[in-house]
Amino acid sequence: MPDKILKINDLAVEYRNKGKYLRVLQDINLELDSGEILALVGE
Structure with a gap:
């Protein structure tokens, strides 16, 4: 089970x-x- 690096x-x-x-x-x-990639795009 991967480690959580961010939780909101x-x-x-x-x-x-x-x-x-x-x-x-x-x-x-x-x-x-851990190992996942997240991109947030906006203005």
């Missing part, structure tokens, strides 16, 4: 825009095992 549970991201908060991510879960 219940991630949420909010941005403030014109005095209001906008949630752009909610309840994100991620696990990355």
Whole structure:
């Protein structure tokens, strides 16, 4: 069984825009095992 090198549970991201908060991510879960490759692309 590979070792976990990254584990994220219940991630949420909010941005403030014109005095209001906008949630752009909610309840994100991620696990990355040793030897796996992950690429995140965005702006």
